[in-house]
Amino acid sequence: MKIGQRDGVEVHTRACNLCESICGLLIEVENERVRSIRPDPDDFFSRGHICPKATALKDVQEDPDRIRTPLRRVGDRFEAISWDRAFREIAERCAEIVDAHGENAVAYYRGNPIGHNYGLMTHFDLLRAELPTVNNFSANSVDGLPTFLTAYWMYGHAMMWPIPDIDRTDHFVMLGGNPMASNGSAMTAPGIRKRIEAIRARGGRFVLIDPRRTESARLADEHHFIRPHSDAALMAAMLHTIFEEDLGRTRGLEASLVGFEDLETSFRPFSPERVARWTGIEAGTIRRLTREFAAADSAVFYARMGVAVQPFATTALWLTQLLNIVTGNLDRPGGVLWPTPALPRETLLPRCEFGDDQTRLRKLPSFTGELPVAALGEEILSEGEGAIRALFCIAGNPVLSTPNGRQLDAAFAKLDLMVSVDLYLNETSRHADYFLPSPGPLEHDNYNLFFHMLSVRDTVRYDEPVLPRKTGVLDDWEIYAGLVNALREVRGRDALEIPSSSELLDGLLQAGPYGSDNVDGGLDLDRLRNAPRGIDLGPLKPRLSEGLPTISGKVECLPAPLVADLERLKQQLASESWDEGLVLIGRRELRGNGSWMHNAPRLNRGSDRCVLLVHPRDLAARGLRDGQRARVSSRVGAIEVPVQASETMMPGVVCLPHGYGHDRPGVRLRVARAKPGASYNDLADDTQVDPISGTAVLNGIPVALEGAPEHATEGA
Numbered sequence: 001m002k003i004g005q006r007d008g009v010e011v012h013t014r015a016c017n018l019c020e021s022i023c024g025l026l027i028e029v030e031n032e033r034v035r036s037i038r039p040d041p042d043d044f045f046s047r048g049h050i051c052p053k054a055t056a057l058k059d060v061q062e063d064p065d066r067i068r069t070p071l072r073r074v075g076d077r078f079e080a081i082s083w084d085r086a087f088r089e090i091a092e093r094c095a096e097i098v099d100a101h102g103e104n105a106v107a108y109y110r111g112n113p114i115g116h117n118y119g120l121m122t123h124f125d126l127l128r129a130e131l132p133t134v135n136n137f138s139a140n141s142v143d144g145l146p147t148f149l150t151a152y153w154m155y156g157h158a159m160m161w162p163i164p165d166i167d168r169t170d171h172f173v174m175l176g177g178n179p180m181a182s183n184g185s186a187m188t189a190p191g192i193r194k195r196i197e198a199i200r201a202r203g204g205r206f207v208l209i210d211p212r213r214t215e216s217a218r219l220a221d222e223h224h225f226i227r228p229h230s231d232a233a234l235m236a237a238m239l240h241t242i243f244e245e246d247l248g249r250t251r252g253l254e255a256s257l258v259g260f261e262d263l264e265t266s267f268r269p270f271s272p273e274r275v276a277r278w279t280g281i282e283a284g285t286i287r288r289l290t291r292e293f294a295a296a297d298s299a300v301f302y303a304r305m306g307v308a309v310q311p312f313a314t315t316a317l318w319l320t321q322l323l324n325i326v327t328g329n330l331d332r333p334g335g336v337l338w339p340t341p342a343l344p345r346e347t348l349l350p351r352c353e354f355g356d357d358q359t360r361l362r363k364l365p366s367f368t369g370e371l372p373v374a375a376l377g378e379e380i381l382s383e384g385e386g387a388i389r390a391l392f393c394i395a396g397n398p399v400l401s402t403p404n405g406r407q408l409d410a411a412f413a414k415l416d417l418m419v420s421v422d423l424y425l426n427e428t429s430r431h432a433d434y435f436l437p438s439p440g441p442l443e444h445d446n447y448n449l450f451f452h453m454l455s456v457r458d459t460v461r462y463d464e465p466v467l468p469r470k471t472g473v474l475d476d477w478e479i480y481a482g483l484v485n486a487l488r489e490v491r492g493r494d495a496l497e498i499p500s501s502s503e504l505l506d507g508l509l510q511a512g513p514y515g516s517d518n519v520d521g522g523l524d525l526d527r528l529r530n531a532p533r534g535i536d537l538g539p540l541k542p543r544l545s546e547g548l549p550t551i552s553g554k555v556e557c558l559p560a561p562l563v564a565d566l567e568r569l570k571q572q573l574a575s576e577s578w579d580e581g582l583v584l585i586g587r588r589e590l591r592g593n594g595s596w597m598h599n600a601p602r603l604n605r606g607s608d609r610c611v612l613l614v615h616p617r618d619l620a621a622r623g624l625r626d627g628q629r630a631r632v633s634s635r636v637g638a639i640e641v642p643v644q645a646s647e648t649m650m651p652g653v654v655c656l657p658h659g660y661g662h663d664r665p666g667v668r669l670r671v672a673r674a675k676p677g678a679s680y681n682d683l684a685d686d687t688q689v690d691p692i693s694g695t696a697v698l699n700g701i702p703v704a705l706e707g708a709p710e711h712a713t714e715g716a
């Protein structure tokens with residue numbers, strides 16, 4: 001929102017929408033160009049915090065490589081075409097494909113920025129209504145799916161995930177999160193470093209459990225290595241200890257729980273002594289950690305990405321909830337609580353069912369109207385009825401972000417029609433037949449539909465565009481609207497009058513719990529337009545007494561598929577097959593954002609960051625030297641990267657960031673290509689999923705490591 005102007009320089013407030021933190025920015029604009037981007041010291045939520053990515057918004061806005069006009073493929077080149085022509089030709093080709101091969105020949109993949117940019121989200125269902133298909137994929141199945149499925153089974157809706165009350169807790173146990181790089185996830189908490197430091201400053205504890213001693217370990221009272229994939233076993237052992245040592249206290253929760261009495265027996269087989277070898281954490285330590293967690297006045301048990309993309313993901317996420325429940329920390333200040341968002345949760349996920357559809361070949365289950373993306377490649381490559389022939393890829397880069405990227409390269413090359421809605425011609429969109437450019441990051445308005453619902457305080461905020469839209473630039477919702485009406489036209493249907501994203505938002509705000517339909521002087525878009533830094537609706541409040549959207553209205557402690565999965569966990573514990581060879585895990589970097597910000601010059605300075613961290617013992621065992629190029633191979637592929645000796649790694653575990661591999665032909669990212677790196681997901685195996693949810697396994701991948709052959713070249 002413009003809050004001032006002096007000497008031709010405008011000052012705008014805006015929330016950064018690059019990650020979940022929603023930090024407040026002050027942006028100076030002169031002659032329709034960004035002059036500076038700074039932290040907003042008066043932002044009530046982020047209190048002057050930003051990270052280096054925020055200033056790189058200027059780089060993205062001004063990037064000469066960013067695509068600004070619709071493109072059409074001609075052979076192996078692209079040519080500019082008009083929007084109308086692009087919409088019409090896409091609609092005609094879709095109609096041909098659907099007529100010849102049926103609805104399910106069309107597929108969608110939607111990437112991470114969908115969750116951060118509401119224009120990409122508000123109108124998707126209109127497109128899908130016009131071009132329906134079961135083949136709807138997204139980045140959710142390489143990320144949050146196990147979390148949302150657990151929320152649905154236990155609490156009745158995918159978006160009912162309880163959020164850590166980080167600002168009031170006395171004890172925080174974190175598994176598989178690295179907030180010092182990611183700025184925090186599934187808890188919107190801008191300036192999270194200070195919030196974690198404050199836990200310790202008020203006498204609390206922060207405990208981190210991760211196969212790498214990460215940047216976040218520096219903030220922790222203690223850090224423990226854990227063998228990848230064994231988190232569910234650790235949590236089961238903690239539950240075992242709570243029951244065996246009678247450490248539990250439900251603090252009045254019991255009346256709201258279904259299945260609580262039967263919990264204890266489920267965890268009897270998982271003593272700390274039994275899981276110690278698999279987890280790599282001594283039984284005595286597990287018992288002590290459990291006692292301290294249970295004894296804390298208030299406590300949070302939290303698990304994120306590292307736990308979400310592994311074979312026991314959903315089961316582990318369920319156990320995090322049980323740990324919070326049996327210690328009385330659910331729905332309690334200082335524990336985990338549900339936000340009361342300004343928009344109804346159903347806004348985001350009206351269809352909240354599990355298993356209504358399945359992928360055609362592997363029968364992976366649907367959830368919230370989506371199928372697991374680990375199956376996308378095979379569903380395109382396999383012949384026969386029901387194969388995918390057309391793909392809309394919207395704000396996603398699955399070639400670098402989802403498993404078996406080389407398979408996806410081959411699959412996308414084979415499609416009859418591929419439409420990309422993106423900012424860049426990257427590893428995925430280079431396969432497009434039509435490229436439809438989104439507006440630059442500061443040229444559109446925004447409301448963070450998703451992360452106000454996963455925030456550590458209830459907040460709302462609407463931002464106007466900072467820069468005027470240039471002629472020929474369409475808003476994201478207008479791109480959807482153009483496609484929808486072109487599809488209707490080829491079918492001989494009347495055009496729809498389609499409201500803008502902000503008009504839809506206005507209606508949703510008014511209908512929400514703080515809205516002007518329900519509260520005198522309540523929220524609507526006008527009120528947000530007059531609140532240039534948004535509105536603080538206060539700390540999270542207990543709300544279990546209002547009932548839950550489960551059938552019982554209570555917390556379902558024992559979802560049947562998850563209870564049954566403890567058997568698989570027991571078998572894995574007994575098999576000891578986890579004890580073999582090296583496994584690969586990932587890492588995020590503060591100066592990166594998924595696969596797509598390596599083209600920002602100010603983020604891409606310095607030495608190559610796509611290096612494999614290896615414990616010195618593991619290097620020596622293979623006769624490798626620090627700094628040498630090495631070949632890393634898995635069941636599905638091989639890449640070459642430099643190795644770096646690092647005591648921060650758990651022996652037996654190696655670590656590489658994902659989102660690199662920019663040297664594929666046709667990628668128009670000149671800055672990124674200067675340091676292309678290699679793609680982690682060329683190693684991730686598309687056949688490996690969490691069998692409960694179908695979420696891809698991206699960490700703990702078995703790999704072999706050897707010196708790279710001289711003069712080796714990486715495949716195209």
Ligand SMILES: Nc1nc2c(c(=O)[nH]1)N[C@H]1C(S)=C(S)[C@@H](COP(=O)(O)OP(=O)(O)OC[C@H]3O[C@@H](n4cnc5c(=O)[nH]c(N)nc54)[C@H](O)[C@@H]3O)O[C@H]1N2
Pocket residue numbers: 110111112113117120139142143305394395396397398400401402421422423424426437438439441586593594595596658659680681684698
């Ligand atoms: N090995 C491994 N793989 C992972 C992960 C991991 O930890 N390890 N993390 C996973 C996670 S958590 C996620 S969320 C996924 C992300 O998976 P994706 O979303 O598929 O990948 P991103 O790299 O985030 O790519 C985002 C794309 O959106 C484009 N984009 C950015 N802003 C806009 C916009 O405003 N409009 C449009 N139209 N396009 C835009 C970018 O150019 C880029 O092409 O990756 C997953 N992949």
Ligand SMILES: Nc1nc2c(c(=O)[nH]1)N[C@H]1C(S)=C(S)[C@@H](COP(=O)(O)OP(=O)(O)OC[C@H]3O[C@@H](n4cnc5c(=O)[nH]c(N)nc54)[C@H](O)[C@@H]3O)O[C@H]1N2
Pocket residue numbers: 019020112143175176177178179181182183184185209210211212214226227228229230231304305306307310585586587588589590591592593594595699700
């Ligand atoms: N700078 C930056 N910020 C980002 C992003 C980015 O790309 N760059 N991406 C955004 C997105 S899309 C997301 S989803 C969030 C994710 O944010 P986080 O959930 O904090 O995820 P990561 O930073 O990937 O940290 C995952 C941690 O899990 C550990 N790990 C790996 N395998 C295991 C395991 O088996 N068990 C345990 N206990 N730990 C394991 C890894 O070592 C790593 O430290 O970050 C967001 N923020």
Ligand code: SF4
Pocket residue numbers: 016017018019020021022023049050051052053054183190
């Ligand atoms: S932490 Fe960085 S990327 Fe995330 S919202 Fe804040 S400034 Fe933007």
Ligand SMILES: [Mo]
Pocket residue numbers: 112143
């Ligand atoms: Mo993510």
